Amino acid sequence: MTQIRTFATARPLWAAVIAVLVVLALLFSPVLISGPTDLTQGTGTLEVVVGLFALVFQSAAAALALAAVWVLGWGRETTLIARSDPEGLKLSAWFLGPVVILCLACAVLALQAPRYDATGARLVMTLLFGLAVGVTEEVLFRGVLMHGLRSRVSTGRALVICSLAFAVSHSANGLWGQSPLLTAQQIGFTFVFGALLGAIALQTASLWPAILLHGLWDVAVITLQLVEDPFVPEPGSDPTGPVPQGGPPPDATTYDAPPLETWAVIGTAGVALGVIAVVGLLALIVYRRWRRRIAASAVWRA
Numbered sequence: 001m002t003q004i005r006t007f008a009t010a011r012p013l014w015a016a017v018i019a020v021l022v023v024l025a026l027l028f029s030p031v032l033i034s035g036p037t038d039l040t041q042g043t044g045t046l047e048v049v050v051g052l053f054a055l056v057f058q059s060a061a062a063a064l065a066l067a068a069v070w071v072l073g074w075g076r077e078t079t080l081i082a083r084s085d086p087e088g089l090k091l092s093a094w095f096l097g098p099v100v101i102l103c104l105a106c107a108v109l110a111l112q113a114p115r116y117d118a119t120g121a122r123l124v125m126t127l128l129f130g131l132a133v134g135v136t137e138e139v140l141f142r143g144v145l146m147h148g149l150r151s152r153v154s155t156g157r158a159l160v161i162c163s164l165a166f167a168v169s170h171s172a173n174g175l176w177g178q179s180p181l182l183t184a185q186q187i188g189f190t191f192v193f194g195a196l197l198g199a200i201a202l203q204t205a206s207l208w209p210a211i212l213l214h215g216l217w218d219v220a221v222i223t224l225q226l227v228e229d230p231f232v233p234e235p236g237s238d239p240t241g242p243v244p245q246g247g248p249p250p251d252a253t254t255y256d257a258p259p260l261e262t263w264a265v266i267g268t269a270g271v272a273l274g275v276i277a278v279v280g281l282l283a284l285i286v287y288r289r290w291r292r293r294i295a296a297s298a299v300w301r302a
Contacts, residue, residue, distance in 0.1 A: 005073040016148025019068045020140050020165075027061050028172060036175040044179030048222045050122065050129040059128070062135040069139060078143030079207045087293070088204035091286070095200065096209065099216045106223035118226035126222050134215025141166045141194065142201045142210055155202065159287065163194035185272040192280035193217075199286035
């Protein structure tokens with residue numbers, strides 16, 4: 001243990017890269033062993049329905065990430081146990097507040113129009129699962145890797161590299177059958193979202209606001225998948241029965257959605273690019289605000 005921590009102190013970047021790669025290799029070991037598997041049933045869209053096994057697996061992943069921090073002795077370096085910045089915490093509330101409201105709205109919709117047996121117990125498991133994802137990924141990328149990178153490059157470059165690594169790691173969803181278009185959109189979003197989370201971690205001098213924001217965002221996205229789609233029939237239902245208002249015409253023989261047309265694909269991609277641009281702009285604003293505060297603090301101390 002002492003030798004590992006001595007190595008981590010002397011060569012923090014190498015220690016960070018090794019720790020992150022080891023943890024990610026363990027997390028991706030199922031797909032590495034079994035090979036690519038289409039979990040979308042040919043739809044190209046991954047849907048996460050949290051069960052007990054998924055919750056236990058993700059909780060173990062979070063524990064593994066925290067164990068890596070403990071082995072390296074980087075509790076303060078990763079800002080997991082560092083003293084937070086009160087002004088930065090106020091800023092993070094502007095992001096956490098809307099996401100909490102979004103989570104509650106998705107939970108209400110899921111309970112009123114449940115899909116995949118969206119019970120209260122499943123929603124609780126989804127909450128715990130999302131928070132475990134937040135702990136795992138924030139500790140690895142905005143914690144361990146960010147600290148290692150900052151020992152060799154500027155904070156801005158470290159943030160970009162860290163966000164890029166975070167985005168590339170999500171390309172693994174393509175191995176589970178996610179379509180190339182959705183995978184590309186997810187990579188773009190996770191890059192700017194990772195930059196925003198990193199900027200918030202810098203602003204607050206604590207990893208916990210980023211963990212909460214990341215976890216709750218995932219909770220909202222997963223919970224929204226538990227809301228019943230009125231245009232998709234329940235398993236075993238009669239596809240020639242009454243059609244919901246606004247659905248297919250009365251003479252339709254199936255509720256199966258038609259293939260996406262070219263304009264629909266372009267429209268979806270346009271919306272995704274717009275979201276990516278907005279989140280990227282927010283990341284830049286938060287980061288520049290942190291830089292100004294650091295510069296002002298240095299002048300005041302001088």
